[in-house]
Amino acid sequence: MKATWEKIEKNLGVLEVEVEADRVASALDKAYNKVVKKANVPGFRKGKVPRPIFEARYGVESLYQDAIDILLPEVYTEAVNETDIFPVDRPEVDIEQFAKGETFKFKAKVTVKPEVTLGDYKGVEVEVAKVEVSEDELTEELKRLQERHAELAVIEEGAAASGDIAVIDFDGSVDGVPFEGGQAERYSLELGSNTFIPGFEEQVIGLSTGDFKDVEVTFPESYHAEELAGKLAVFKVKVHEIKRKQLPELDDEFAKDVSEFETLAEYKEDLKKELLVRKEQEAKGVKEGKVVDKVSENAEVEIPQAMVDSEIENMMRDFDNRLRNQGMNLEMFLSFSGQTTGELQEQMKDDAQKRVRNNLVLEQIAKEENIEVTEEDINKELETMADSYKRSVEEIRNLLTSNGSIGSLREEVSLRKTIELLLENSKEVEVAESTEEAAEDNKEDK
Structure with a gap:
């Protein structure tokens, strides 16, 4: 095999490859063995049609595309290694010659990894801040630990507030027609997390256990589902229960529970x-x-x-x-x-x-x-x-x-x-x- 590489732009070049005729013949053999399994020729079982009869009936050209599909990936890889290039995208391949008894010639336009011209990389100056822990940072970390070890308690009375977990059923529709993904049962929604459509969570805040409400929201104009973008939706919401985080006291008992x-x-x-x-x-x-x-x-x-x-x-x-x-x-x-x-x-x-x-x-x-x-x-x-x-x-x-x-x-x-x-x-x-x-x-x- 012969392979040459010529750069035509900074990161673009042409790879010219010529493959020996015997490798073309081998690829045609493999293509025949693949195609003959499905060939229907009167008097022969599938997979048993002799090669001369197959080529006489269908033409050797019928094997070319399969042979190219078999041969091209392996010779392209060999050519890349031989010319020591590093492709970063699929090549644009132009088949120039492929026929029984002849060499296989093709050109591939290839985008390669770009060359880098280094500047100064030693002795560069970087600003660094003094590392220390403030009392405020320590307090914030303790608050996070409180949150992490908080227990969720079901609120028997009172309304849902931001930060609560509302366990809800919801059934959404647009113009009275339900849409895919708009229904769920006993879904745990953290209010204030902004995970639902804008405006939804705000309307659940203030509801109590057992409440029903029609929540109306408008899908954003840029919503990924085009059929819903910009549409007014109504969600029938039922509140099953409300859970609220109970923070532990920051005392010696807390320290014993979370540490040694x-x-x-x-x-x-x-x-x-x-x-x-x-x-x-x-x-x-x-x-x-x-x-x-x-x-x-x-x-x-x-x-x-x-x-x-x-x-x-x-x-x-x-x-x-x-x-x-x-x-x-x-x-x-x-x-x-x-x-x-x-x-x-x-x-x-x-x-x-x-x-x-x-x-x-x-x-x-x-x-x-x-x-x-x-x-x-x-x-x-x-x-x-x-x-x-x-x-x-x-x-x-x-x-x-x-x-x-x-x-x-x-x-x-x-x-x-x-x-x-x-x-x-x-x-x-x-x-x-x-x-x-x-x-x-x-x-x-x-």
């Missing part, structure tokens, strides 16, 4: 240390992001739209997985939020472009710095994953190898090592104290 400490004072001291560690980790993440962003801004790269579109697909898939972990899915989210898939993808566009750019720049730095991922690095990652998933290292390795993810793991480790190199070579500039904070400090000093 005997007093609230001891627990608060330990919690403050935990918050400090968490904030230090968050600060490191923020610093990493700033360093990578600055290094990326210093580089020059033209990103193909195909790479951005691919990243948006990945982000949508990840978002759907996160929703499923929360008991929802993407379809339900779009229904409740009134957004379309296109609108959600548009919101992700800038972030996707930034991710692609940053990854390209980091990959180029890894090449420049000869950053290598050793088997020891991979083994450490596998051990961490095995510990997290409570499975053996070999199980995790076999799983990643079988689904083709071991290469992605290697790339992830390479990017992480590259970021560590950038952090080690960056310069920290402490954020100046604000005028208000300085004035407050002066007051305390006096």
Whole structure:
């Protein structure tokens, strides 16, 4: 096989390939073996028609498309490897020659991974803030812990308020006609969560157990279901019960229940240390992001739209997985939020472009710095994953190898090592104290 690559634009080129006639013959054999199983020829059982009779009746040309479908993917992959290019989108293939006894010639217009011209990536300055835990932050964390350990109690009397859980039946219709997804029984709705159509939850607030109400709402003009967009809907709502969070008292008993400490004072001291560690980790993440962003801004790269579109697909898939972990899915989210898939993808566009750019720049730095991922690095990652998933290292390795993810793991480790190199070579500039904070400090000093 012969393969040549010629760049015609920055990220676009033409791959010319010529494949030997004997491989064409082999592909035709495979195509015949596939097609003959369905061929109907009088006097022969299916799958038993001799090749000469088949070709005489149907023509050898009837095998060409199947043979191309068999041969093209494998020779295209070989040509990509031979010319050392990195396609980022489906190629536009133009078949120039394919016939029995002849070579197979085709051209493929291919969008490839762009070249990156690096700017300064060592010694970049990043602003960092002093990491400490304030009393307000400690108080807020204790409030969150109260919420987490709150118990839901059924309210026998009184009206539903924001923050309550209303267990309801609802039956929605537009112009008297029920619509798909508009009905549910004993649905637990957190009032004030803004998960339902705008205006719905506000009308449930104030209802009591056993109440019935016709809730009228208008679907947003941008609602994903076109037949409902902008329409007035009526939901017949019945309230079965109302549940309200009962917060535990912040005292020594609370500390004993949620920790290993005997007093609230001891627990608060330990919690403050935990918050400090968490904030230090968050600060490191923020610093990493700033360093990578600055290094990326210093580089020059033209990103193909195909790479951005691919990243948006990945982000949508990840978002759907996160929703499923929360008991929802993407379809339900779009229904409740009134957004379309296109609108959600548009919101992700800038972030996707930034991710692609940053990854390209980091990959180029890894090449420049000869950053290598050793088997020891991979083994450490596998051990961490095995510990997290409570499975053996070999199980995790076999799983990643079988689904083709071991290469992605290697790339992830390479990017992480590259970021560590950038952090080690960056310069920290402490954020100046604000005028208000300085004035407050002066007051305390006096």
